[in-house]
Structure formats: structure tokens, C-alpha cells
Amino acid sequence: MEHKAQIQEAIKIQGEVVRKLKSEKASKDQIDEEVAKLLELKAQIGGDDGKHQFVLKTAKGTRDYNPKQMAIRERVFSTIIGCFKRHGAETIDTPVFELKEMLTGKYGEDSKLIYDLKDQGGELLSLRYDLTVPFARYLAMNKITNIKRYHIAKVYRRDNPAMTRGRYREFYQCDFDIAGQYDAMIPDAECLKIVYEILSGLDLGDFRIKVNDRRILDGMFAVCGVPDDKFRTICSTVDKLDKMPWEDVRKEMVNEKGLSEEAADQIGEYVSLQGGMDLAERLLQDQKMSRSKQACAGLSDIKLLFTYLQLFQVTDKVVFDLSLARGLDYYTGIIYEAVLTQAGVAPVSTEAQNGAPAEESVSxxxxxxGGRxxxxxxxxxxxxRKVPCVGVSIGIERIFSIMEQKTEASAEKVRTTEVQVMVASAQKNLLEERLQLVTELWNAGIKAEVMYKKNPKLLSQLQHCEESGIPLVAILGEQELKDGVVKLRVVASREEVDVSRAAxxxxxxxxxxxA
Amino acid sequence: MEHKAQIQEAIKIQGEVVRKLKSEKASKDQIDEEVAKLLELKAQIGGDDGKHQFVLKTAKGTRDYNPKQMAIRERVFSTIIGCFKRHGAETIDTPVFELKEMLTGKYGEDSKLIYDLKDQGGELLSLRYDLTVPFARYLAMNKITNIKRYHIAKVYRRDNPAMTRGRYREFYQCDFDIAGQYDAMIPDAECLKIVYEILSGLDLGDFRIKVNDRRILDGMFAVCGVPDDKFRTICSTVDKLDKMPWEDVRKEMVNEKGLSEEAADQIGEYVSLQGGMDLAERLLQDQKMSRSKQACAGLSDIKLLFTYLQLFQVTDKVVFDLSLARGLDYYTGIIYEAVLTQAGVAPVSTEAQNGAPAEESVSxxxxxxGGRxxxxxxxxxxxxRKVPCVGVSIGIERIFSIMEQKTEASAEKVRTTEVQVMVASAQKNLLEERLQLVTELWNAGIKAEVMYKKNPKLLSQLQHCEESGIPLVAILGEQELKDGVVKLRVVASREEVDVSRAAxxxxxxxxxxxA
Structure with missing residues (x-):
């Protein structure tokens, strides 16, 4: 009883919170959240009214997939998995949650976005934040020193969702990684080949793959006079170059991060460079850059990488771009990122060969x-003990969004089932005969449906076929049964033909x- | 600093907890959990030693799937999904967590097994406990009144794991459900047809599908003199009949649940009955049973069900069993359960026709x-607003366990990749030529691999093929390059043949x- 009084007090307070938010015209999400808490409290009290009032929704930043979205999702997965398998990858799976300590210290700043499970008296657990850390844990735990694997699964981030742009709190990652001690740049080049094949195969329009190397970035920072302890923070500012013009990036470096103007300007010169193998060669000769051993190691590897990319026939989309600086702390070598470009972008290879800066393409x-x-x-x-790894993550949610929009825009009707034939009847009292026939078909491996009604109207049976794209109808009637045939109707053409039961x-x- | 002192104090206390458990020889799981907490605290302090000591493990009751297990899993899924698609099902997906209130009041006693997420300032969330409640939420939220869908996804229960028997805290469910207002027993019968097809298709040995109806159980309890408020608890005791002999079940009813001996004995007579349509007919004439309207409705539906099951050709495995009482609160009509039986069980249909009790089969x-x-x-x-539903859940984890054991026991080598050909060389300095050839193959859609070494030994290339079951090797050498051919080697037979590059x-x- 005393407990109940406490809850009632909590309900009162929570009610105030909600009222206040509403009066302040807070965001819908914020209000929804507090209302959800209020309802939860009310549910604890229970009461005899039986029906609780539900906010019928999925958790913030998550969504259901309806059958149409699933059909598109399966099509995308099938292209991607097809590519991974063509390259000989195995697959693994790991649990959706890990011991919390496994994730500690892997994501820097972003650790605050990790979902923790409630301590219900047991281990402290967190939902996985990506598939890379569980992969590394898997390798170490099983003492695996080489594997080529893909893993497609959902990961969780308490981020601000932007669902229309395909950014969710629950989302798929789709990773391919090669672990093992191999000769330089061969597996790295294969990762880029895979990105190339997948983006071409999904037919998403033109794209470009930017390549850089952590060692080149670090070397560049060093020769430009960035103090050692500022490498990471300056790197994350450089990372914003795809969203901000250089002037703003420079301002952030100088004003917020306290970098000297001179250093910033030197960085500015380098990060405007884009090219191919020729640029790597030129930078190896660059008076300043060549002073950094690290940078030279990176540049030599970029050269080697391009040799292999040529053999793999993918250099037309790959560009060495010194402004690319992926955020994650754990990269140690080559890094890359693929972006879709709007139509009308000059081919990258030409720019690369000319050494001229690329035309501004709208990313x-x-x-x-991914990266090493x-x-x-x-x-x-x-x-x-170290196990060298290189991998790539396909941004599947954004791809889903694009594919969904494309399908929406096109006249194409997405089928959500694969049913080949509907078993129907034009007359009454033929349920048993329909069930018998559909059993024959199922037992022969035919995908077939039958209406769950004793006496469905022929029209509604045909309508169902139209709606769900079933191409054929097998129609039974007294006459057909007598003659030992089935009337096979082609839904699209309305053509009908009698087929003997045996055929x-x-x-x-x-x-x-x-089909 | 003060905060740090608090953590150090907590570490001291937690250290004591661990020592105490060890001295008491507590279970390994319990100790592991407390050690994990200790390490978590230590991690918070951080320190400059850089390396934290990890307990390298997955969370309690969960497991990774290695490539071999994944290959088996995919094979099982493919059979099951094939069956669902043959029956015209669409698929949907829902988030791994739901608003906590969605799950409240759905699972009775078992609610304590629900995983909650930590309140990190937002909605209160729980991991899904099954796929049925999210499905119902999805239907209500989208106002869907009819759909035939399957959903294969992981669910979460803080149960005592028994991993060798396929019982985990994270496990797959594999559900097929038909929602909609249809004529009685047609969709119900299709669910049983599906179970039949899947269990036959997976080749798991003999099985039997027990069928009963909630209304028959309730009617039976009523006519046997069970007080209304004891229906559920007596029902859950009856549910134990597959694990306990009748004497023990009776004892629990009388001694623990306070049922009269007379009522218990009457129940005992009914729950020993097994049969087919004939049993339903007999019970409809039964003096006592026929007094219950509910029971009669259930019995008539069982009769109708068997009519359809005959048309679906599955009666040889289905038995009407009055002892079947599935635990979940939400069933309202027909219920069923499939069990694998050891070899040597007499065919169910004969027993059913004789009306004689079945030979004791070891489940x-x-x-x-599943059920309605x-x-x-x-x-x-x-x-x-109600939406009638009937569905079935395939116990896929137990099936995985059985398949894994079967594969382990057999000589069959499970391939974890689908690679058709390995591009190899017998001589040095042919990396570029190998990369060129493998590119040709990939671009033509061939599944191919190449070793990531400049100069791999032929033997190690061939060994890799043996180990991973790659059937062919395409060998390049100076001579082959000169002749414009490739030496194609069949791994199994060691046969070698020169094939022109074009062919x-x-x-x-x-x-x-x-393959």
C-alpha cells in the first residue's frame, strides 16, 4: 500500500513534467517519451479497468519493416551476399549484446551512445555498437589468426535519429573483413573491388571511392607542425570537410582547437589534393612530406594499392583524397569511403591523371x-597478440532508403510473395476439392495459395491475384472435375486453357x- | 578525485564478494558475473597500464555462430523459408526492443524473464520476449486485419540457460501466423500442414503432432469440478504431463493446488485419452463432457480440423491428445505441439483408429x-477490435542442435564457402597474372579465390582447396601464359587439363x- 502511494506520487510528478513540456511546446519525441514513462507508472498501479492505454508505436529511432520493405531489403541483401560469396567469404554471427567491458574504450567520444542493459542482477551488458568490435573479440577469443568473413546484423546507437535520411537507432551493418598476415595491399585492394562490385551491382548511379591512409594523415600533421597531442582532434575536424567548406574547417582548427594559422594553412594545401598513383608519387618527392617516415610508408602503399586496383579494373572510380579522415580511432593504415555522386561528375580517372583538382561534385x-x-x-x-585486419562496411540503411524511394517513384510493383498459382473455384461447395488440389501442388513444390473460405466469390479470388501479382489461377468447377482437367487462367492476359490434371x-x- | 575514491571503495567491496563466492565454491557462472562487475569497476578507474584484463567470453546464455554453424543454420533456414514461401507467406521485421509497456501483462509469471534496457533518459525499453506480441502490436498499429506472414528473428529471455540442449538466453524464433476472419479451421489446418512439411523436409526422424483445444481443456475442467479460479493453475500442472508421470501430476493438483481427489481422478481419465476424429466424436457423446458448451464447440472444431488434415494428407502424424496444455495465456482455441519421437514408435494413425491409448513413446x-x-x-x-490469429513457432534452436550433432557424427564435410575455383600459380612472380585472371572470373560471376601472397607455394594453395572443399584450381605458369591457356586441376581426382583462356x-x- 505504501508502495502504491509512492507510485501515485510519482505519477503526479510525471504528470507535471508532461504538462510543462506541452506548455513549452517541446519536441514531439520528448513529450512522447515522458508520456510513455507516465503510462508505465500508471500501468504499475494497474487497476481493474483492464485496458491500459497504449501509445502504439515502436521505440524512438526504430521502425518495423513491412512486407514491401522486406522484399526490397532481401533484394539488396542478395546482391551484397552474392558478392561476398563470390569472393569466398564465410559468415559468422555474434550475440546482440556483449559484456559491457568489451565495448569500453573502443569508441572514444561516441561511447555515450551505447545502449546499456539494466542491471537485473547478473553481468553488465551493452547492445553492440558495431560489428567490428565483436569480430575482434571473436577472433581473440577463438585464437583465429586468419579468416575472410562477412556479417550482416543490426547494431544499436542512442544517436539523434534522422529517419528520412536512413539514420536510425537500430540499423543494419553489413561488414566484410579479411584478417590475417598477408602481403601488403592485396586484401586491401580486394575490399575496394568488393565495394565497386556492390555499388555497380545495386545500380545506385555514379559513385566514387575516396582513399587515404592514417599514416599519411599523421605524417602530414607532423610536417605541418601540429602538436602530437592534437593529431586526433585535428583529424576529426578534417573529417568534416565533406560537410563544411575549408574556411569553416580552418576556423574551427584555429579558433576552437588552438592550432596556429600557419599550420592550418599548410594542412589546407594538402587536403585540397586529389589524384591517383601520380599524386602519391608526387608527394613522395614533396620536400616537406618526404620528411615523415610514416607518410612515406603510407604513400608507397597507396602506390602499390593502385597497381592492384588497376589489375582489378576499378581505378575509374577510386581517388586518392588527402581530405579523407575517417573518425574511428582504431584505423592504422589505409582508409576509404564510397560516396554516391549526382549525375554529371567528370570521370575520376581523368582528373587523377591530369592531377587537376576534381570538379566540385555534390556528395x-x-x-x-572502412580501412585497416x-x-x-x-x-x-x-x-x-596482433591480428592484422582490413575491412569494409556497406551503409545498407542508406541504400535501403534510396531503393525504397526509387521503387516508390517507378511504376514497378514489388511482389511480397512468390506464389505461382491460386487454386480457385467458380462454384460453391468445392472447398474439399480446392484443398485437395492445393495439397497436390504444395507436395510437388509449387508455391500455391487457396482462400480460407468455404465459398469464396470468383471475383475476390481473382482480385487477390491481381493485387499480389500471382500470375496463374487454377480454376475448378463441376465440369472440370468431371473432365479430369483444371482451367488454368493467366491473370495478365485473361487467357484460359484446360489442362489435364496429370499435366x-x-x-x-x-x-x-x-518468374 | 572523490569519485575515484568511491570507485576504489566499490572495488574493495566487490573484491570481497568475489573472494567469498570462491571460498563458498559458488557456481562458475555466478563467480564469472561478479568478476565481470569487478573488472568493470577497475576499468572505470582506468589507470595507465593501458591493458585491461578481459574475461574473453560472450554474455551468459549466448553464443557466437562460427562459419560451420552458420552453414548449417542457413541450410535449415532455407528449408523452412522455402516452405513458408510455398504457402504464400510474406515476411516482416520488428525492432529488437519494444516499449516496455507493450510487453507488460502478456506473459504472466514469465514476465520476470524479460530483459529491460537501462533507463538512460528516454523511453523505457525491453528486449522482445517472443515474436507474437510484436506481431500483434504491428497489426494493431497498422490496422491490418489480414495477413499471412513469417518472421525469423532472435528473442531474449533471462532464463536458466541449458546450452547443450539448445536452450539459450538469446535464441531464434521462427514464426508463421495467419491473421484474419476466415472460415473455421482452414488456416489452423494449414499451420499443421506447414509443421508437417518442415519436419519432414528437415529429415529429423519420426515426429508426432499433438493437438488439443483450450475450450476442450476449460470445458473438461468445468465438468470435472475444478473451480473457475483454478483453471489456469490446474492447466499449467496438466502441462507437465510430458515430463512427469500422472501420479506426480495428480499429487501436485491435490496437495499443492488444493484440488479435490475426485476432480483430479476425473481429469486423469480424460487426459490419458489420445486419438483422432473418432475420439472427438466419442467425447461429443460423452455424458459429462457434452454438458459443456465450450467443450462441444472445441470438439466439433477438432472434427472439422481432422477433415481438412485428411485432405492435406498429414493425419498419419497428428494425434488429438487431451493432455496437451500449452502454457501461454493468450491461446483461445486450437493448440498444438510437435515432438520428435525415437525410432520404433507405432504409427499414430493406427492408434488413433483403434482408439487405443498410444504406446508410450519417448519424447x-x-x-x-502454436495455436489460435x-x-x-x-x-x-x-x-x-479483435483480429483472429493462428500461428506456429518452429523450435529452431533445438533443430540446430540436432543438425549440428548429426553433422558432427556423420562423415559429411560442411563447406563454409561456395568458392568454385582457386587461382594459383606454380612459379614465382606471377601475382599480377593471378590478380588479372581472378578479376576475369569475378567479373563473369564465378566464385573465385586467390592467395594474398606474392609468391605462395603451390602446395599451400592446393592445401587450402582441400581444406575448404574448393573443387577446381586454375593454375598459371610461364608456359601456360605463353600458350594462352590455364591448367585446370580437379582437386578430388588430381586430373589436370589445359583449357584455353577463352573457354x-x-x-x-x-x-x-x-555443386
Missing amino acids: VGSVAG YDGLVGMFDPKG LIEEIRRRTSE | VGSVAG YDGLVGMFDPKG LIEEIRRRTSE
Whole structure:
């Protein structure tokens, strides 16, 4: 009873919170959240009214997939998995939550976005934030020193959702990684080949893959006079160059991060450079850059990378771009990012060969990214044994968004089932005969449906076919049963033909073999 | 600093907890959990040693899937999804967590097993406990009144794991449900047809599908003199009949649940009955049972169900079993459960026809179950509008366990990739040529691999093929390059044949078309 009084007090307070937010015209999300808490409290009191009032919604930043969205999702997955398998990848799966300590210290600033589970008396758990850290944990735990694997699964971030742009709190990641001690740049180049194949295969329009190297960035910072302890923070400012003009980036460096104007300007010169193998060669000769051993190692590897990319026939989309600086702490070598570009962008290879800066292309966002992380597995290994890794993550949610919009815009009707034939009847009292026939079809592996009504109208049976794109109808009537045939109707053309019962399965297979 | 002191104090206390548990020889799980908490506290202090000591493990009751397990998992899924698609099902997906209030009041006693997320300032969330409640929420939220859908996804229960028997805290559910107002027992019968097809298709040995009806159970309890308020608790005791002999069940009813001995004995007579349509007919004539309207409605539906099951050709495995009483509160009509039986069980149909009680068959556990739940969606609808539903859940984790054990026991080598050909060289300095060839193959859609080494030994290239079951090797050498051919080697037979470069792709396709 006393407990109940406490809850009632809490309900009163929470009610005030909601009223206040409403009067302040707070955001809908914020109000919804507080209302949800209020309802939760009310639910605890229970009461005999039986019906609680629900806010019928999914959690903030998440969504259901309806059958149409699932059909598109499956199509995208099938292209991507097809590519991974073509390159000989295995797949693994890991639990949706990890011991909290596994994720600690891996994501820097972003750690605050990790979802923790409530301590219900057991281990402290967190939802996975990406698939890379669980992969590293898996390798260390099982002492695996080489594997080529893909992993497609959902990850969780308590970020500000922007759902129309495909940014969710629950979202798929789609990772391909190669772990193992191999000769330089061969697996790295294969990752880029895979990005190239997937983006071409999904037919998303023109794209470009930017490449850089952590060591080149660090070397560049060093020779430009950035103090060691400012590398990471300056790097994250450089990372904003795809969203902000250079002037603003420079301002942030100088005003907020306290970098000297001279250093900033020197960085500015370098990060405006884009090219191909020629640019790497030129920078190896660059008086300042060549002073950094690290930078030289990175530049030599970029050269080697481009050699392999040429053999893989993908250099037309790849550009060495010194402004690329991916955020994650764990990268140690090559890094890359693929962006979709709007139509009309000059081919990258020409620019690269001329050494001229690329025409400003409007980036519509990153759809893949990755790099080399040789140290991460060692963070999990009790003896710190390293397993070199390189990988790529396909930005599948953004791809889903684009595909959904494309489908919406096109006249194409997305089928959500694969049913080949509907078993129907034009007359009453033929339920048993329909069930018998559909059983024959199912047992022969035909995808078939039957209406769950004793006496459905023929029209409603045909309508269902139209709506869900079922190409054929097998119609039974007294006459057909007497003659031992089935009337096979082609939904699109309305053509009807009598087929003997014995030949029906073959006929359905023949007519739907291309579907 | 003060904060740090607090943590150090907490570390001291937690250290004591761990020592105490160890001295008391507590369970490994319990100790591991407390150690994990200790390490978490230590991690908060950080310190400059850089390396934290990790307990390298997955969360309690969860597991990783390695590539071999994934290959088996995919094979199982493909059979099951094939069946769902054959029956015209669409698929949907829902988020892994729901607003906590969505799950409140749906699982009775078991609610304590729900994983909650930590309140990090936002909505109160819980991990989904099954796929049925999210499905009902989805239907109510989108005002969907009919759909046939499957959903395969992981669910979460803070249960005592028994991992060797396939019981985990994170596990797959694999649900097929038909929602909509249809004529009685047609969709219900299709659910059983689906269970039949899947269990046959997976080749798990003999099985039996038990069927009963909530209304028959309730009617039976009423006519046996069970007080209304004891229906649920007596029902959950009856549910134990598959694990306990009748004497123990009776004892629990009388001694623990306070049922009269007379009522218990009457129940005992009914729950020993098994049969088919004939049993339903007999019970409709039963003096006592026929007094219950509810029971009669259920019995008539069982009769109708068996009519449809005959048309679906599945009666040889289905048995009407009055002892079946599935635990979940939300069932309102027909219920069923499939169990694998050890070899040597007499066919169910004979027993059913004789009306004789079945020979005691040793159940090796339930692998599928489900039933009708006409009220659940209404619990979510603000106006309480009902959407009748019937569905089945395939116990996929137990099936994985069985398949893994079967594969382990057999000589079959499970391939974890689908690579058709390895591009290899016998001589040094042919990396570029290998990369060129593998590019040709990839671009033609061939699944191909190449070693990430400049000069790999031929032996290690061939070994890799043996180990991962790659059937073909395309070998390049100076001579082959000069002649414009590739030496194609069949790994199994060691046969080698020169194939012209132009004909290579066709030749590989031809030789691996059955793989």
C-alpha cells in the first residue's frame, strides 16, 4: 500500500513534467517519451479497468519493416551476399549484446551512445555498437589468426535519429573483413573491388571511392607542425570537410582547437589534393612530406594499392583524397569511403591523371567505408597478440532508403510473395476439392495459395491475384472435375486453357519458370 | 578525485564478494558475473597500464555462430523459408526492443524473464520476449486485419540457460501466423500442414503432432469440478504431463493446488485419452463432457480440423491428445505441439483408429508449437477490435542442435564457402597474372579465390582447396601464359587439363554446375 502511494506520487510528478513540456511546446519525441514513462507508472498501479492505454508505436529511432520493405531489403541483401560469396567469404554471427567491458574504450567520444542493459542482477551488458568490435573479440577469443568473413546484423546507437535520411537507432551493418598476415595491399585492394562490385551491382548511379591512409594523415600533421597531442582532434575536424567548406574547417582548427594559422594553412594545401598513383608519387618527392617516415610508408602503399586496383579494373572510380579522415580511432593504415555522386561528375580517372583538382561534385552521402585496423584484435588478446585486419562496411540503411524511394517513384510493383498459382473455384461447395488440389501442388513444390473460405466469390479470388501479382489461377468447377482437367487462367492476359490434371504441375512450372 | 575514491571503495567491496563466492565454491557462472562487475569497476578507474584484463567470453546464455554453424543454420533456414514461401507467406521485421509497456501483462509469471534496457533518459525499453506480441502490436498499429506472414528473428529471455540442449538466453524464433476472419479451421489446418512439411523436409526422424483445444481443456475442467479460479493453475500442472508421470501430476493438483481427489481422478481419465476424429466424436457423446458448451464447440472444431488434415494428407502424424496444455495465456482455441519421437514408435494413425491409448513413446522434446489466439491483437487496439490469429513457432534452436550433432557424427564435410575455383600459380612472380585472371572470373560471376601472397607455394594453395572443399584450381605458369591457356586441376581426382583462356569460364561453369 505504501508502495502504491509512492507510485501515485510519482505519477503526479510525471504528470507535471508532461504538462510543462506541452506548455513549452517541446519536441514531439520528448513529450512522447515522458508520456510513455507516465503510462508505465500508471500501468504499475494497474487497476481493474483492464485496458491500459497504449501509445502504439515502436521505440524512438526504430521502425518495423513491412512486407514491401522486406522484399526490397532481401533484394539488396542478395546482391551484397552474392558478392561476398563470390569472393569466398564465410559468415559468422555474434550475440546482440556483449559484456559491457568489451565495448569500453573502443569508441572514444561516441561511447555515450551505447545502449546499456539494466542491471537485473547478473553481468553488465551493452547492445553492440558495431560489428567490428565483436569480430575482434571473436577472433581473440577463438585464437583465429586468419579468416575472410562477412556479417550482416543490426547494431544499436542512442544517436539523434534522422529517419528520412536512413539514420536510425537500430540499423543494419553489413561488414566484410579479411584478417590475417598477408602481403601488403592485396586484401586491401580486394575490399575496394568488393565495394565497386556492390555499388555497380545495386545500380545506385555514379559513385566514387575516396582513399587515404592514417599514416599519411599523421605524417602530414607532423610536417605541418601540429602538436602530437592534437593529431586526433585535428583529424576529426578534417573529417568534416565533406560537410563544411575549408574556411569553416580552418576556423574551427584555429579558433576552437588552438592550432596556429600557419599550420592550418599548410594542412589546407594538402587536403585540397586529389589524384591517383601520380599524386602519391608526387608527394613522395614533396620536400616537406618526404620528411615523415610514416607518410612515406603510407604513400608507397597507396602506390602499390593502385597497381592492384588497376589489375582489378576499378581505378575509374577510386581517388586518392588527402581530405579523407575517417573518425574511428582504431584505423592504422589505409582508409576509404564510397560516396554516391549526382549525375554529371567528370570521370575520376581523368582528373587523377591530369592531377587537376576534381570538379566540385555534390556528395549525396557515404554508402560504404572502412580501412585497416591492425591493433584492435590485440586489445582483446590477453598477450596483446596482433591480428592484422582490413575491412569494409556497406551503409545498407542508406541504400535501403534510396531503393525504397526509387521503387516508390517507378511504376514497378514489388511482389511480397512468390506464389505461382491460386487454386480457385467458380462454384460453391468445392472447398474439399480446392484443398485437395492445393495439397497436390504444395507436395510437388509449387508455391500455391487457396482462400480460407468455404465459398469464396470468383471475383475476390481473382482480385487477390491481381493485387499480389500471382500470375496463374487454377480454376475448378463441376465440369472440370468431371473432365479430369483444371482451367488454368493467366491473370495478365485473361487467357484460359484446360489442362489435364496429370499435366498441370508441369504446365505451371513451364509458365512460371522465368518468374 | 572523490569519485575515484568511491570507485576504489566499490572495488574493495566487490573484491570481497568475489573472494567469498570462491571460498563458498559458488557456481562458475555466478563467480564469472561478479568478476565481470569487478573488472568493470577497475576499468572505470582506468589507470595507465593501458591493458585491461578481459574475461574473453560472450554474455551468459549466448553464443557466437562460427562459419560451420552458420552453414548449417542457413541450410535449415532455407528449408523452412522455402516452405513458408510455398504457402504464400510474406515476411516482416520488428525492432529488437519494444516499449516496455507493450510487453507488460502478456506473459504472466514469465514476465520476470524479460530483459529491460537501462533507463538512460528516454523511453523505457525491453528486449522482445517472443515474436507474437510484436506481431500483434504491428497489426494493431497498422490496422491490418489480414495477413499471412513469417518472421525469423532472435528473442531474449533471462532464463536458466541449458546450452547443450539448445536452450539459450538469446535464441531464434521462427514464426508463421495467419491473421484474419476466415472460415473455421482452414488456416489452423494449414499451420499443421506447414509443421508437417518442415519436419519432414528437415529429415529429423519420426515426429508426432499433438493437438488439443483450450475450450476442450476449460470445458473438461468445468465438468470435472475444478473451480473457475483454478483453471489456469490446474492447466499449467496438466502441462507437465510430458515430463512427469500422472501420479506426480495428480499429487501436485491435490496437495499443492488444493484440488479435490475426485476432480483430479476425473481429469486423469480424460487426459490419458489420445486419438483422432473418432475420439472427438466419442467425447461429443460423452455424458459429462457434452454438458459443456465450450467443450462441444472445441470438439466439433477438432472434427472439422481432422477433415481438412485428411485432405492435406498429414493425419498419419497428428494425434488429438487431451493432455496437451500449452502454457501461454493468450491461446483461445486450437493448440498444438510437435515432438520428435525415437525410432520404433507405432504409427499414430493406427492408434488413433483403434482408439487405443498410444504406446508410450519417448519424447525427445518439442520442436514446434502454436495455436489460435483471437484476443491478443485486441489488447493493443485502443478500441479493443479483435483480429483472429493462428500461428506456429518452429523450435529452431533445438533443430540446430540436432543438425549440428548429426553433422558432427556423420562423415559429411560442411563447406563454409561456395568458392568454385582457386587461382594459383606454380612459379614465382606471377601475382599480377593471378590478380588479372581472378578479376576475369569475378567479373563473369564465378566464385573465385586467390592467395594474398606474392609468391605462395603451390602446395599451400592446393592445401587450402582441400581444406575448404574448393573443387577446381586454375593454375598459371610461364608456359601456360605463353600458350594462352590455364591448367585446370580437379582437386578430388588430381586430373589436370589445359583449357584455353577463352573457354575457361564456360569450362568452370560446366564442371561446377551441380555443386
